[in-house]
Amino acid sequence: MFTLSRSSGLPETAAAPPGAGRALRAAVIGTGGIARGAHLPALRALAPDVEVDAAVDVSEESVREFCAANGVPHPYTDLARMLSERRPDLVVICTPPAVHREQTVAALRAGAWVLCEKPPCPSLEEFDAMCAQESEGGPYAAIVFQHRLGSGSRHVRRLLADGALGRPLVAHCQTTWYRDTAYFAAPWRGRWETEGGGPTMGHGIHQMDLFLDLLGPWSEVKAMAGRLVHDVETEDVSTALVRFENGALGTVVNSVLSPDEVSRVRIDCERATVEVTHLYGHSNADWRITPAPGVPEEEAASWREFGDDEPSSHLAQMRAFTDDVRAGRRPDTSGEGGRTTLELVAALYKSAFTDTTVLAGEIGPGDPFYPALHGGAPGWAPTKAQEVTV
The missing domain is CATH 3.40.50.720 (NAD(P)-binding Rossmann-like Domain)
Structure with a gap:
């Protein structure tokens, strides 16, 4: 299993955090x-x-x-x-x-x-x-990854971590957006080298990051991808089945073919379903918690007390980031905290393009999907990459 090395070759003793006593x-x-x-x-x-x-x-x-x-x-x-x-x-x-x-x-x-x-x-x-x-x-x-931030995701993360909602069982992550032909007229869009991927990488990565942030580490993925409408190198739709380390099973859908646009994460637990539905950012009002039969109403009411509303936003993440800078503290979305989401994206592509189940930790040096998310797969990689890898 591949593990990210922490060795940087830089001095062991870091400088004091910047900004002491000034802006x-x-x-x-x-x-x-x-x-x-x-x-x-x-x-x-x-x-x-x-x-x-x-x-x-x-x-x-x-x-x-x-x-x-x-x-x-x-x-x-x-x-x-x-x-x-x-x-x-x-x-x-x-x-x-x-x-x-x-x-x-x-x-x-x-x-x-x-x-x-x-x-x-x-x-x-x-x-x-x-x-x-x-x-x-x-x-x-x-x-x-600003969707991790905000009062709604913070409150639900705490409920899940504390076990208040019971064990997570079934989950769904949806980024179904719409982009027309004019959108892909920009020469850098829809190309592996310049955009890095299709909706899996460039659009759905936000909801997938929130998905993992709430549910914890994933263990395996089985996926499919298609190029159904647009004349691009990358996919324009992908779907996946994900198994989490805690045993929960989830589905992921990423699309730029969907006129009724929505971003959505839903988690069915033993004692409640928790769901957020939005488009480009969520606030407290976008979250819904539905208790299972038999849950006392007063307990369910306490779950719905989100506190002061802080929407997910670049401001929320910038505020947290600058706090980390001043404290000399690793931000949540750096290092392994960011890599796990990118690894799921890479694994989804590998699974879709090779028709295999991909395990967490298997994509590392020597794997064709480590240096390029298309992995040199025939029919998906740019022509030059296919010539090199065949």
Whole structure:
């Protein structure tokens, strides 16, 4: 069984956590839609404890406009130069997946903590290479898995962990979205090298991460994938059966073919069903707990007391991430905490493309699905990859 190594080759003694007695200096890498619509507002909401000091983009026009419009003082088109001159405490990576490894490694080597948009990188091999740059006590690289955050998921996680709902038995994870032909007209979409995968990797990974966060480790997966509508390299739909270490059985559906769009996680336990239904983010009102017959009403009522409403969001994750930076503490979505979700994605692809059951821990160095999620599988891998692996 493959286990992620913690050896980084860096000094054993880590520097003191950054930002003591001052604002954390942040830099945004990539100035497109996700940076403008999600990450920058989250960073600015944390002022004065966080200040956005710089931004980087390959387009000088884009980064200068971004900085001028948002009061960011230092625009750059060269990441290495920005890291050297501005020495940020943390960077937020909002670029396409193909460059995440290179940018994350550069930032970690420069001493900056990293919050990287999903998907973190196009393979387990690249993820492990990123983790190899970490040192005990930080800096660490974390993945944006914001659906773990928020009062709803926190409350349900506690109920499940405490055994209040009984043993989890049957579960369902659904990301059924709709993307038309125009969406895939962008040349980087639907390609393994630039997008990292289809809806399994690029869309459903959020719900799958929440699924695992609530239910715990998975042990095996059996999957299918299809390319039913769109002319792409990757899949446009996938389905899977997942067995968890606790014995629960689950189903996973990821699709960009579904006009009635929904994101959903449901867990049937011995004493209750708990379910969240939303699209791009959940609040307390999106969760429902249905008790089994015989459960006292007063107990069921206590399960529905979620407390103050904190929606899942980039702000919720950014707040937790900056707390971790100041404490010198590994974020929940870094290292093994993020790898287990990416490993499930890789295992789903391997199972679907080889028609086999894949066990947790089996994809490591020497496995064709370790350096590339398509695994060189005929009919799925890009032509060059098929020629190399055949």
